[in-house]
Amino acid sequence: MTFLSEISAIQNIVYIFSSILFITGIKMLGKEDTAVKGNFFSALAMFIAVGITVIDIVNPLVLLGGIALGALIGSIIALKVKMTSIPEMVALFNGFGGLATFLIAWSEYNSIPDNLFQHVLVMTTLYIGGVTFTGSLIAYGKLAEKIKIAKTSFITKIFTTIFYASLVFLIYSVFVTPLLVTNFEFFTVLLVLTLMGGIGFVLPIGGGDMPVVISLLNSFSGIAAAFAGLLLLNNVLIVAGSLVGASGLILTVIMAKAMNRSINNILFVGYASSSSSGSSAEEQGEVSPISVSDAYLILESASSVLIIPGYGMAVAQAQHVVRELGELLEENGTEVKYGIHPVAGRMPGHMNVLLAEANVPYDVLAEPDDVNPTMDAVDVAVVIGANDVVNPSATEEPGSPIYGMPIIEVHNAKTVFVLKRSMSSGFAGVQNPLFFKQNTRMLFGDAKESIGGLVSEFKE
Amino acid sequence: METYILLGFVLILSIYLGLELIAKVPSTLHTPLMSGANAISGIALVGALVLSRESDLQNMIAFFAVTFASINVFGGYLVTNRMLKMFKKK
Numbered sequence: 001m002t003f004l005s006e007i008s009a010i011q012n013i014v015y016i017f018s019s020i021l022f023i024t025g026i027k028m029l030g031k032e033d034t035a036v037k038g039n040f041f042s043a044l045a046m047f048i049a050v051g052i053t054v055i056d057i058v059n060p061l062v063l064l065g066g067i068a069l070g071a072l073i074g075s076i077i078a079l080k081v082k083m084t085s086i087p088e089m090v091a092l093f094n095g096f097g098g099l100a101t102f103l104i105a106w107s108e109y110n111s112i113p114d115n116l117f118q119h120v121l122v123m124t125t126l127y128i129g130g131v132t133f134t135g136s137l138i139a140y141g142k143l144a145e146k147i148k149i150a151k152t153s154f155i156t157k158i159f160t161t162i163f164y165a166s167l168v169f170l171i172y173s174v175f176v177t178p179l180l181v182t183n184f185e186f187f188t189v190l191l192v193l194t195l196m197g198g199i200g201f202v203l204p205i206g207g208g209d210m211p212v213v214i215s216l217l218n219s220f221s222g223i224a225a226a227f228a229g230l231l232l233l234n235n236v237l238i239v240a241g242s243l244v245g246a247s248g249l250i251l252t253v254i255m256a257k258a259m260n261r262s263i264n265n266i267l268f269v270g271y272a273s274s275s276s277s278g279s280s281a282e283e284q285g286e287v288s289p290i291s292v293s294d295a296y297l298i299l300e301s302a303s304s305v306l307i308i309p310g311y312g313m314a315v316a317q318a319q320h321v322v323r324e325l326g327e328l329l330e331e332n333g334t335e336v337k338y339g340i341h342p343v344a345g346r347m348p349g350h351m352n353v354l355l356a357e358a359n360v361p362y363d364v365l366a367e368p369d370d371v372n373p374t375m376d377a378v379d380v381a382v383v384i385g386a387n388d389v390v391n392p393s394a395t396e397e398p399g400s401p402i403y404g405m406p407i408i409e410v411h412n413a414k415t416v417f418v419l420k421r422s423m424s425s426g427f428a429g430v431q432n433p434l435f436f437k438q439n440t441r442m443l444f445g446d447a448k449e450s451i452g453g454l455v456s457e458f459k460e
Numbered sequence: 461m462e463t464y465i466l467l468g469f470v471l472i473l474s475i476y477l478g479l480e481l482i483a484k485v486p487s488t489l490h491t492p493l494m495s496g497a498n499a500i501s502g503i504a505l506v507g508a509l510v511l512s513r514e515s516d517l518q519n520m521i522a523f524f525a526v527t528f529a530s531i532n533v534f535g536g537y538l539v540t541n542r543m544l545k546m547f548k549k550k
Contacts, residue, residue: 046537218497349494
Protein backbone atom coordinates (compact mmCIF):
# COMPACT_ATOMS: atom_id res chain seq x y z
CA MET A 1 0.00 0.00 0.00
CA THR A 2 1.46 3.32 -1.02
CA PHE A 3 1.29 6.33 1.20
CA LEU A 4 -1.29 8.06 -1.01
CA SER A 5 -3.78 5.23 -1.13
CA GLU A 6 -3.45 4.88 2.61
CA ILE A 7 -4.46 8.50 3.02
CA SER A 8 -7.49 8.04 0.82
CA ALA A 9 -8.51 4.98 2.84
CA ILE A 10 -8.22 6.97 6.07
CA GLN A 11 -10.22 9.79 4.49
CA ASN A 12 -13.02 7.43 3.53
CA ILE A 13 -13.17 5.98 7.03
CA VAL A 14 -13.35 9.47 8.52
CA TYR A 15 -16.06 10.34 5.98
CA ILE A 16 -18.15 7.46 7.32
CA PHE A 17 -17.72 8.76 10.85
CA SER A 18 -18.65 12.26 9.70
CA SER A 19 -21.76 10.90 7.91
CA ILE A 20 -22.91 9.26 11.14
CA LEU A 21 -22.51 12.59 12.93
CA PHE A 22 -24.51 14.35 10.22
CA ILE A 23 -27.31 11.82 10.56
CA THR A 24 -27.33 12.12 14.36
CA GLY A 25 -27.20 15.89 14.09
CA ILE A 26 -30.16 16.25 11.77
CA LYS A 27 -32.16 13.80 13.85
CA MET A 28 -31.55 15.85 16.99
CA LEU A 29 -32.34 19.05 15.09
CA GLY A 30 -35.90 17.77 14.76
CA LYS A 31 -36.64 17.87 18.51
CA GLU A 32 -36.92 21.00 20.63
CA ASP A 33 -34.82 19.80 23.55
CA THR A 34 -31.90 18.54 21.49
CA ALA A 35 -31.91 20.97 18.58
CA VAL A 36 -28.96 23.12 19.72
CA LYS A 37 -26.82 20.04 20.26
CA GLY A 38 -27.93 18.62 16.92
CA ASN A 39 -26.78 21.72 15.12
CA PHE A 40 -23.45 21.47 16.94
CA PHE A 41 -23.00 17.82 15.93
CA SER A 42 -23.69 18.62 12.33
CA ALA A 43 -21.19 21.50 12.45
CA LEU A 44 -18.67 19.15 14.01
CA ALA A 45 -19.31 16.62 11.23
CA MET A 46 -18.65 19.36 8.68
CA PHE A 47 -15.44 20.37 10.46
CA ILE A 48 -14.15 16.80 10.50
CA ALA A 49 -15.04 16.17 6.84
CA VAL A 50 -13.39 19.38 5.68
CA GLY A 51 -10.39 18.87 7.96
CA ILE A 52 -9.60 15.37 6.67
CA THR A 53 -10.05 16.56 3.08
CA VAL A 54 -7.62 19.44 3.44
CA ILE A 55 -4.68 17.29 4.59
CA ASP A 56 -3.68 15.96 1.19
CA ILE A 57 -4.47 18.90 -1.06
CA VAL A 58 -1.64 19.97 -3.33
CA ASN A 59 -0.85 23.65 -2.93
CA PRO A 60 -3.58 24.29 -0.33
CA LEU A 61 -2.85 27.96 0.40
CA VAL A 62 -5.21 29.39 -2.21
CA LEU A 63 -8.08 27.19 -1.08
CA LEU A 64 -7.45 27.83 2.62
CA GLY A 65 -7.58 31.51 1.72
CA GLY A 66 -10.97 30.88 0.13
CA ILE A 67 -12.21 29.15 3.28
CA ALA A 68 -10.97 32.01 5.45
CA LEU A 69 -12.61 34.58 3.20
CA GLY A 70 -15.89 32.66 3.12
CA ALA A 71 -15.81 32.14 6.88
CA LEU A 72 -15.30 35.85 7.43
CA ILE A 73 -18.11 36.93 5.10
CA GLY A 74 -20.50 34.24 6.32
CA SER A 75 -19.88 34.96 9.99
CA ILE A 76 -20.29 38.70 9.59
CA ILE A 77 -23.59 38.28 7.75
CA ALA A 78 -24.85 35.69 10.25
CA LEU A 79 -24.01 37.70 13.35
CA LYS A 80 -25.07 41.11 12.07
CA VAL A 81 -28.37 40.16 10.49
CA LYS A 82 -31.56 41.12 12.30
CA MET A 83 -33.75 38.19 13.26
CA THR A 84 -36.56 39.61 11.16
CA SER A 85 -34.48 39.23 7.99
CA ILE A 86 -33.84 35.53 8.59
CA PRO A 87 -35.96 34.34 5.62
CA GLU A 88 -33.91 36.23 3.07
CA MET A 89 -30.63 35.25 4.75
CA VAL A 90 -31.49 31.57 4.53
CA ALA A 91 -32.34 32.09 0.85
CA LEU A 92 -29.03 33.86 0.23
CA PHE A 93 -26.86 31.23 1.94
CA ASN A 94 -28.75 28.53 0.10
CA GLY A 95 -27.98 30.26 -3.17
CA PHE A 96 -24.25 30.26 -2.40
CA GLY A 97 -24.34 26.52 -1.74
CA GLY A 98 -26.04 26.08 -5.11
CA LEU A 99 -23.40 28.23 -6.77
CA ALA A 100 -20.66 26.05 -5.30
CA THR A 101 -22.13 22.89 -6.85
CA PHE A 102 -22.69 24.74 -10.13
CA LEU A 103 -18.97 25.60 -10.15
CA ILE A 104 -17.99 22.03 -9.23
CA ALA A 105 -19.91 20.69 -12.23
CA TRP A 106 -18.39 23.36 -14.48
CA SER A 107 -14.90 22.43 -13.40
CA GLU A 108 -15.58 18.71 -13.85
CA TYR A 109 -16.79 19.38 -17.39
CA ASN A 110 -13.36 20.81 -18.13
CA SER A 111 -11.77 17.60 -16.87
CA ILE A 112 -13.52 16.01 -19.86
CA PRO A 113 -16.13 13.45 -18.77
CA ASP A 114 -15.03 10.07 -20.08
CA ASN A 115 -18.31 8.22 -20.14
CA LEU A 116 -21.95 8.90 -20.83
CA PHE A 117 -22.98 8.54 -17.20
CA GLN A 118 -20.51 11.20 -16.06
CA HIS A 119 -21.64 13.45 -18.88
CA VAL A 120 -25.26 13.19 -17.71
CA LEU A 121 -24.22 13.81 -14.10
CA VAL A 122 -22.20 16.92 -14.99
CA MET A 123 -25.12 18.45 -16.90
CA THR A 124 -27.71 17.64 -14.24
CA THR A 125 -25.58 18.83 -11.31
CA LEU A 126 -24.76 22.01 -13.19
CA TYR A 127 -28.41 22.64 -13.90
CA ILE A 128 -29.76 22.01 -10.41
CA GLY A 129 -26.92 23.97 -8.81
CA GLY A 130 -27.33 26.90 -11.19
CA VAL A 131 -31.11 27.08 -10.83
CA THR A 132 -30.70 26.92 -7.04
CA PHE A 133 -28.23 29.80 -7.18
CA THR A 134 -30.13 32.33 -9.27
CA GLY A 135 -33.51 31.13 -8.00
CA SER A 136 -32.40 31.72 -4.41
CA LEU A 137 -31.07 35.16 -5.33
CA ILE A 138 -34.49 36.08 -6.73
CA ALA A 139 -36.17 34.64 -3.62
CA TYR A 140 -33.77 36.74 -1.54
CA GLY A 141 -34.66 39.85 -3.54
CA LYS A 142 -38.38 39.19 -3.20
CA LEU A 143 -38.19 38.56 0.55
CA ALA A 144 -36.03 41.62 1.15
CA GLU A 145 -38.54 43.50 -1.03
CA LYS A 146 -35.79 44.60 -3.38
CA ILE A 147 -37.41 42.96 -6.39
CA LYS A 148 -40.93 44.04 -7.16
CA ILE A 149 -41.81 42.67 -10.57
CA ALA A 150 -45.43 41.72 -11.10
CA LYS A 151 -46.33 38.19 -12.12
CA THR A 152 -48.09 39.48 -15.19
CA SER A 153 -45.34 41.85 -16.35
CA PHE A 154 -43.52 41.43 -19.65
CA ILE A 155 -40.15 40.74 -17.96
CA THR A 156 -41.64 37.88 -15.96
CA LYS A 157 -43.07 36.34 -19.11
CA ILE A 158 -39.73 36.53 -20.92
CA PHE A 159 -37.88 34.87 -18.05
CA THR A 160 -40.55 32.19 -17.66
CA THR A 161 -40.10 31.39 -21.34
CA ILE A 162 -36.33 31.23 -20.85
CA PHE A 163 -36.87 28.80 -17.97
CA TYR A 164 -38.75 26.38 -20.21
CA ALA A 165 -36.19 26.90 -22.97
CA SER A 166 -33.40 26.07 -20.50
CA LEU A 167 -35.16 22.81 -19.58
CA VAL A 168 -35.41 21.83 -23.23
CA PHE A 169 -31.77 22.74 -23.79
CA LEU A 170 -30.75 20.68 -20.74
CA ILE A 171 -32.43 17.63 -22.26
CA TYR A 172 -30.70 18.38 -25.55
CA SER A 173 -27.34 18.71 -23.77
CA VAL A 174 -27.81 15.49 -21.84
CA PHE A 175 -29.01 13.22 -24.64
CA VAL A 176 -28.03 14.70 -27.98
CA THR A 177 -24.61 16.28 -27.55
CA PRO A 178 -22.79 13.07 -26.56
CA LEU A 179 -23.94 11.48 -29.84
CA LEU A 180 -23.46 14.32 -32.26
CA VAL A 181 -20.40 16.44 -32.78
CA THR A 182 -21.73 19.92 -32.10
CA ASN A 183 -20.46 22.83 -34.11
CA PHE A 184 -21.08 25.41 -31.40
CA GLU A 185 -20.17 25.90 -27.77
CA PHE A 186 -23.26 24.21 -26.40
CA PHE A 187 -21.80 24.15 -22.89
CA THR A 188 -21.46 27.92 -22.73
CA VAL A 189 -25.06 28.25 -23.88
CA LEU A 190 -26.11 25.80 -21.17
CA LEU A 191 -24.24 27.80 -18.49
CA VAL A 192 -26.02 31.01 -19.45
CA LEU A 193 -29.44 29.45 -19.96
CA THR A 194 -29.23 27.64 -16.60
CA LEU A 195 -28.52 30.83 -14.68
CA MET A 196 -31.27 32.75 -16.48
CA GLY A 197 -33.64 29.80 -16.12
CA GLY A 198 -33.29 29.95 -12.34
CA ILE A 199 -34.49 33.54 -12.45
CA GLY A 200 -37.46 32.49 -14.56
CA PHE A 201 -38.26 29.66 -12.18
CA VAL A 202 -38.80 31.86 -9.11
CA LEU A 203 -39.78 35.23 -10.61
CA PRO A 204 -43.46 34.38 -11.29
CA ILE A 205 -44.02 32.94 -7.80
CA GLY A 206 -45.79 35.30 -5.41
CA GLY A 207 -44.72 36.33 -1.91
CA GLY A 208 -47.30 34.20 -0.11
CA ASP A 209 -45.99 31.07 -1.82
CA MET A 210 -42.42 31.79 -0.72
CA PRO A 211 -42.46 29.20 2.14
CA VAL A 212 -42.88 26.49 -0.49
CA VAL A 213 -40.26 27.91 -2.85
CA ILE A 214 -37.63 28.32 -0.14
CA SER A 215 -38.15 24.76 1.07
CA LEU A 216 -37.92 23.49 -2.48
CA LEU A 217 -34.74 25.44 -3.27
CA ASN A 218 -33.33 24.10 0.00
CA SER A 219 -34.08 20.60 -1.20
CA PHE A 220 -32.48 21.35 -4.60
CA SER A 221 -29.21 22.50 -3.04
CA GLY A 222 -29.03 19.20 -1.17
CA ILE A 223 -29.79 17.13 -4.25
CA ALA A 224 -27.20 19.10 -6.21
CA ALA A 225 -24.59 18.37 -3.52
CA ALA A 226 -25.50 14.67 -3.56
CA PHE A 227 -25.13 14.55 -7.36
CA ALA A 228 -21.80 16.33 -7.08
CA GLY A 229 -20.87 13.54 -4.67
CA LEU A 230 -21.70 10.93 -7.32
CA LEU A 231 -19.63 12.90 -9.79
CA LEU A 232 -16.60 13.10 -7.49
CA LEU A 233 -17.15 9.61 -6.03
CA ASN A 234 -17.41 11.11 -2.56
CA ASN A 235 -19.50 9.35 0.11
CA VAL A 236 -19.98 12.16 2.58
CA LEU A 237 -21.28 14.51 -0.10
CA ILE A 238 -23.85 11.93 -1.10
CA VAL A 239 -25.04 11.24 2.45
CA ALA A 240 -25.16 14.87 3.64
CA GLY A 241 -26.65 16.11 0.38
CA SER A 242 -29.37 13.44 0.44
CA LEU A 243 -30.33 14.33 4.02
CA VAL A 244 -30.78 17.97 3.02
CA GLY A 245 -32.69 16.98 -0.12
CA ALA A 246 -35.03 14.82 1.95
CA SER A 247 -35.63 17.41 4.67
CA GLY A 248 -36.32 20.12 2.09
CA LEU A 249 -38.74 17.81 0.34
CA ILE A 250 -40.63 17.08 3.57
CA LEU A 251 -40.97 20.78 4.37
CA THR A 252 -42.14 21.47 0.82
CA VAL A 253 -44.86 18.85 1.15
CA ILE A 254 -45.92 20.13 4.60
CA MET A 255 -46.20 23.68 3.25
CA ALA A 256 -48.14 22.64 0.17
CA LYS A 257 -50.53 20.59 2.30
CA ALA A 258 -51.09 23.53 4.63
CA MET A 259 -52.24 25.48 1.59
CA ASN A 260 -54.21 22.55 0.20
CA ARG A 261 -52.50 23.00 -3.14
CA SER A 262 -50.31 20.75 -5.21
CA ILE A 263 -46.69 21.74 -5.64
CA ASN A 264 -47.30 21.86 -9.36
CA ASN A 265 -50.11 24.37 -8.87
CA ILE A 266 -47.94 26.63 -6.70
CA LEU A 267 -44.98 26.63 -9.04
CA PHE A 268 -46.65 26.83 -12.41
CA VAL A 269 -50.19 28.11 -12.00
CA GLY A 270 -50.61 30.48 -9.07
CA TYR A 271 -53.99 31.53 -7.71
CA ALA A 272 -56.87 31.88 -10.11
CA SER A 273 -57.65 35.19 -8.51
CA SER A 274 -60.95 36.03 -10.17
CA SER A 275 -62.81 32.73 -9.97
CA SER A 276 -65.25 33.46 -7.17
CA SER A 277 -64.90 37.10 -6.23
CA GLY A 278 -68.30 37.74 -7.84
CA SER A 279 -70.31 35.45 -5.61
CA SER A 280 -68.66 36.45 -2.36
CA ALA A 281 -68.96 40.14 -3.20
CA GLU A 282 -72.73 39.92 -2.92
CA GLU A 283 -72.91 38.53 0.56
CA GLN A 284 -70.68 41.24 1.99
CA GLY A 285 -72.34 43.42 4.54
CA GLU A 286 -71.08 46.15 6.76
CA VAL A 287 -67.90 45.81 8.74
CA SER A 288 -67.99 46.88 12.38
CA PRO A 289 -64.94 48.86 13.39
CA ILE A 290 -63.88 49.09 17.01
CA SER A 291 -61.72 51.57 18.90
CA VAL A 292 -58.67 50.65 20.97
CA SER A 293 -60.38 51.58 24.24
CA ASP A 294 -63.47 49.46 23.49
CA ALA A 295 -61.23 46.57 22.46
CA TYR A 296 -59.42 46.93 25.78
CA LEU A 297 -62.66 46.65 27.74
CA ILE A 298 -63.57 43.40 25.99
CA LEU A 299 -60.06 41.96 26.40
CA GLU A 300 -59.97 42.88 30.05
CA SER A 301 -63.05 40.82 30.83
CA ALA A 302 -62.05 37.88 28.63
CA SER A 303 -60.97 34.66 30.31
CA SER A 304 -59.31 33.10 27.28
CA VAL A 305 -57.61 34.84 24.36
CA LEU A 306 -56.11 33.34 21.20
CA ILE A 307 -53.63 35.40 19.20
CA ILE A 308 -53.24 34.58 15.49
CA PRO A 309 -50.25 36.33 13.93
CA GLY A 310 -49.61 36.62 10.21
CA TYR A 311 -47.22 38.29 7.82
CA GLY A 312 -48.66 41.67 8.84
CA MET A 313 -47.14 41.22 12.30
CA ALA A 314 -43.72 40.72 10.71
CA VAL A 315 -44.15 43.79 8.51
CA ALA A 316 -45.25 45.97 11.43
CA GLN A 317 -42.47 44.48 13.65
CA ALA A 318 -45.15 44.05 16.27
CA GLN A 319 -43.91 40.82 17.91
CA HIS A 320 -42.47 42.57 20.98
CA VAL A 321 -45.64 44.53 21.82
CA VAL A 322 -47.64 41.38 21.13
CA ARG A 323 -45.61 39.51 23.76
CA GLU A 324 -46.09 42.42 26.16
CA LEU A 325 -49.85 42.35 25.60
CA GLY A 326 -49.85 38.58 26.16
CA GLU A 327 -48.02 38.99 29.49
CA LEU A 328 -50.36 41.74 30.69
CA LEU A 329 -53.36 39.58 29.81
CA GLU A 330 -51.89 36.69 31.79
CA GLU A 331 -51.29 38.92 34.80
CA ASN A 332 -54.95 39.82 34.47
CA GLY A 333 -55.86 36.13 34.84
CA THR A 334 -56.58 35.50 31.17
CA GLU A 335 -55.40 32.32 29.47
CA VAL A 336 -53.35 33.33 26.42
CA LYS A 337 -52.43 31.07 23.51
CA TYR A 338 -51.02 31.67 20.07
CA GLY A 339 -52.50 29.94 17.03
CA ILE A 340 -49.76 29.48 14.46
CA HIS A 341 -50.64 28.44 10.92
CA PRO A 342 -47.81 26.60 9.15
CA VAL A 343 -47.78 28.94 6.17
CA ALA A 344 -48.27 32.23 8.02
CA GLY A 345 -45.44 34.50 6.94
CA ARG A 346 -42.85 34.08 4.28
CA MET A 347 -41.01 30.92 5.25
CA PRO A 348 -41.77 27.71 7.11
CA GLY A 349 -42.07 28.51 10.82
CA HIS A 350 -41.64 32.27 10.29
CA MET A 351 -44.04 33.22 13.11
CA ASN A 352 -42.36 30.84 15.54
CA VAL A 353 -39.00 32.52 14.99
CA LEU A 354 -40.42 36.03 15.36
CA LEU A 355 -42.23 35.17 18.59
CA ALA A 356 -39.18 33.35 19.94
CA GLU A 357 -37.17 36.47 19.25
CA ALA A 358 -39.68 38.40 21.38
CA ASN A 359 -39.24 35.80 24.17
CA VAL A 360 -42.59 34.08 23.83
CA PRO A 361 -42.07 30.53 25.16
CA TYR A 362 -42.73 27.90 22.51
CA ASP A 363 -45.14 25.84 24.63
CA VAL A 364 -47.93 28.43 24.28
CA LEU A 365 -47.69 28.25 20.48
CA ALA A 366 -50.37 25.90 19.17
CA GLU A 367 -51.06 24.44 15.73
CA PRO A 368 -54.45 24.74 13.98
CA ASP A 369 -55.45 21.17 14.86
CA ASP A 370 -54.91 21.89 18.55
CA VAL A 371 -56.90 25.13 18.74
CA ASN A 372 -59.79 24.46 16.33
CA PRO A 373 -61.69 21.87 18.44
CA THR A 374 -61.88 24.23 21.43
CA MET A 375 -62.50 27.40 19.45
CA ASP A 376 -66.03 28.00 20.88
CA ALA A 377 -64.50 28.35 24.35
CA VAL A 378 -62.26 31.19 23.21
CA ASP A 379 -63.60 34.59 24.29
CA VAL A 380 -61.50 36.73 21.99
CA ALA A 381 -59.48 35.71 18.95
CA VAL A 382 -57.04 38.47 18.00
CA VAL A 383 -55.98 38.25 14.35
CA ILE A 384 -52.84 40.29 13.76
CA GLY A 385 -52.05 40.85 10.11
CA ALA A 386 -53.21 37.40 9.04
CA ASN A 387 -55.81 36.98 6.34
CA ASP A 388 -55.99 33.91 4.14
CA VAL A 389 -55.14 31.53 7.00
CA VAL A 390 -58.30 32.61 8.87
CA ASN A 391 -60.59 32.93 5.85
CA PRO A 392 -63.79 30.94 6.50
CA SER A 393 -64.34 30.59 2.72
CA ALA A 394 -61.88 27.73 2.97
CA THR A 395 -64.44 25.69 4.88
CA GLU A 396 -67.75 27.25 3.82
CA GLU A 397 -67.54 28.16 0.16
CA PRO A 398 -66.79 25.28 -2.24
CA GLY A 399 -66.23 27.64 -5.20
CA SER A 400 -63.50 29.63 -3.47
CA PRO A 401 -59.93 29.31 -4.77
CA ILE A 402 -58.76 28.52 -1.26
CA TYR A 403 -61.55 26.03 -0.51
CA GLY A 404 -60.22 23.02 1.39
CA MET A 405 -57.20 24.79 2.83
CA PRO A 406 -56.88 24.01 6.56
CA ILE A 407 -57.45 27.27 8.44
CA ILE A 408 -57.58 28.50 12.01
CA GLU A 409 -61.34 28.70 12.52
CA VAL A 410 -61.45 31.97 14.44
CA HIS A 411 -64.99 32.68 13.22
CA ASN A 412 -66.16 30.10 15.79
CA ALA A 413 -64.74 32.14 18.66
CA LYS A 414 -67.12 34.34 20.68
CA THR A 415 -65.50 37.57 19.49
CA VAL A 416 -62.90 38.16 16.79
CA PHE A 417 -60.66 41.22 16.58
CA VAL A 418 -59.03 41.72 13.22
CA LEU A 419 -56.09 44.11 13.22
CA LYS A 420 -55.59 45.35 9.71
CA ARG A 421 -54.29 48.38 7.93
CA SER A 422 -57.03 48.55 5.30
CA MET A 423 -59.70 46.43 3.68
CA SER A 424 -57.41 45.09 0.97
CA SER A 425 -57.59 41.35 0.40
CA GLY A 426 -54.82 38.90 1.29
CA PHE A 427 -52.19 37.41 -0.94
CA ALA A 428 -54.65 35.02 -2.53
CA GLY A 429 -56.72 37.96 -3.73
CA VAL A 430 -59.79 36.39 -2.15
CA GLN A 431 -62.28 38.51 -0.23
CA ASN A 432 -62.50 37.44 3.40
CA PRO A 433 -66.08 36.98 4.72
CA LEU A 434 -64.66 36.86 8.26
CA PHE A 435 -64.54 40.66 8.27
CA PHE A 436 -68.30 40.85 7.77
CA LYS A 437 -69.34 38.33 10.40
CA GLN A 438 -71.54 39.34 13.35
CA ASN A 439 -68.88 38.53 15.92
CA THR A 440 -66.02 40.31 14.12
CA ARG A 441 -64.71 43.74 15.07
CA MET A 442 -62.17 45.50 12.87
CA LEU A 443 -59.35 47.39 14.56
CA PHE A 444 -57.93 49.45 11.71
CA GLY A 445 -54.43 50.86 11.76
CA ASP A 446 -50.82 49.78 12.09
CA ALA A 447 -50.67 46.60 14.18
CA LYS A 448 -47.80 47.84 16.31
CA GLU A 449 -49.60 51.07 17.19
CA SER A 450 -52.94 49.39 17.88
CA ILE A 451 -51.40 46.80 20.20
CA GLY A 452 -49.19 49.45 21.76
CA GLY A 453 -52.43 51.33 22.52
CA LEU A 454 -53.95 48.26 24.15
CA VAL A 455 -50.78 47.75 26.21
CA SER A 456 -50.86 51.28 27.57
CA GLU A 457 -54.58 50.95 28.38
CA PHE A 458 -53.71 47.86 30.44
CA LYS A 459 -50.91 49.64 32.24
CA GLU A 460 -53.12 52.51 33.34
CA MET B 461 -19.85 1.39 -13.42
CA GLU B 462 -19.95 -0.81 -10.31
CA THR B 463 -18.80 2.11 -8.19
CA TYR B 464 -21.70 4.19 -9.45
CA ILE B 465 -24.21 1.49 -8.64
CA LEU B 466 -22.80 1.23 -5.15
CA LEU B 467 -22.88 5.00 -4.66
CA GLY B 468 -26.37 5.17 -6.14
CA PHE B 469 -27.34 2.67 -3.47
CA VAL B 470 -25.90 4.96 -0.78
CA LEU B 471 -27.83 7.87 -2.32
CA ILE B 472 -31.19 6.10 -2.25
CA LEU B 473 -30.70 4.81 1.29
CA SER B 474 -29.66 8.24 2.57
CA ILE B 475 -32.69 9.94 1.04
CA TYR B 476 -34.94 7.32 2.58
CA LEU B 477 -33.22 7.73 5.94
CA GLY B 478 -33.61 11.50 5.72
CA LEU B 479 -37.33 11.23 4.98
CA GLU B 480 -37.80 8.90 7.96
CA LEU B 481 -35.77 11.06 10.35
CA ILE B 482 -37.51 14.34 9.65
CA ALA B 483 -41.05 13.20 8.91
CA LYS B 484 -42.49 14.30 12.25
CA VAL B 485 -40.81 17.58 13.01
CA PRO B 486 -42.80 20.08 15.13
CA SER B 487 -43.71 23.28 13.29
CA THR B 488 -41.79 25.35 15.85
CA LEU B 489 -38.62 23.94 14.38
CA HIS B 490 -39.40 24.36 10.68
CA THR B 491 -37.19 27.39 10.25
CA PRO B 492 -34.19 26.15 12.27
CA LEU B 493 -34.40 22.77 10.53
CA MET B 494 -34.41 24.44 7.14
CA SER B 495 -31.58 26.72 8.10
CA GLY B 496 -29.58 23.86 9.66
CA ALA B 497 -30.15 21.68 6.59
CA ASN B 498 -29.08 24.60 4.47
CA ALA B 499 -25.79 24.74 6.36
CA ILE B 500 -25.29 21.02 5.76
CA SER B 501 -25.74 21.54 2.02
CA GLY B 502 -22.52 23.52 2.33
CA ILE B 503 -20.88 20.07 2.30
CA ALA B 504 -20.27 21.03 -1.34
CA LEU B 505 -17.18 22.60 0.27
CA VAL B 506 -15.60 19.14 0.49
CA GLY B 507 -16.32 18.64 -3.19
CA ALA B 508 -14.89 22.04 -4.06
CA LEU B 509 -11.67 21.25 -2.18
CA VAL B 510 -10.90 18.11 -4.22
CA LEU B 511 -11.48 19.65 -7.65
CA SER B 512 -8.59 19.25 -10.05
CA ARG B 513 -6.78 22.49 -10.70
CA GLU B 514 -4.85 22.02 -13.92
CA SER B 515 -5.76 25.19 -15.77
CA ASP B 516 -6.13 28.80 -14.69
CA LEU B 517 -9.87 28.53 -15.25
CA GLN B 518 -10.12 25.50 -12.98
CA ASN B 519 -7.99 27.21 -10.36
CA MET B 520 -10.31 30.18 -10.36
CA ILE B 521 -13.44 28.03 -10.30
CA ALA B 522 -12.09 26.03 -7.34
CA PHE B 523 -11.30 29.19 -5.41
CA PHE B 524 -14.76 30.65 -5.90
CA ALA B 525 -16.49 27.35 -5.20
CA VAL B 526 -14.57 27.03 -1.91
CA THR B 527 -15.32 30.61 -0.92
CA PHE B 528 -19.04 30.48 -1.60
CA ALA B 529 -19.46 27.06 -0.02
CA SER B 530 -17.66 28.40 3.08
CA ILE B 531 -20.05 31.35 3.30
CA ASN B 532 -22.88 28.82 3.19
CA VAL B 533 -21.30 26.65 5.90
CA PHE B 534 -20.26 29.32 8.39
CA GLY B 535 -23.24 31.61 7.82
CA GLY B 536 -25.69 28.71 7.94
CA TYR B 537 -24.46 27.18 11.19
CA LEU B 538 -24.13 30.51 12.98
CA VAL B 539 -27.59 31.73 11.99
CA THR B 540 -29.12 28.41 13.01
CA ASN B 541 -27.39 28.53 16.35
CA ARG B 542 -28.52 32.11 16.98
CA MET B 543 -32.07 31.15 16.11
CA LEU B 544 -32.15 28.03 18.29
CA LYS B 545 -30.80 29.94 21.29
CA MET B 546 -33.94 32.10 21.20
CA PHE B 547 -36.33 29.19 21.62
CA LYS B 548 -37.23 28.88 25.27
CA LYS B 549 -39.65 26.89 27.30
CA LYS B 550 -41.77 28.61 29.86
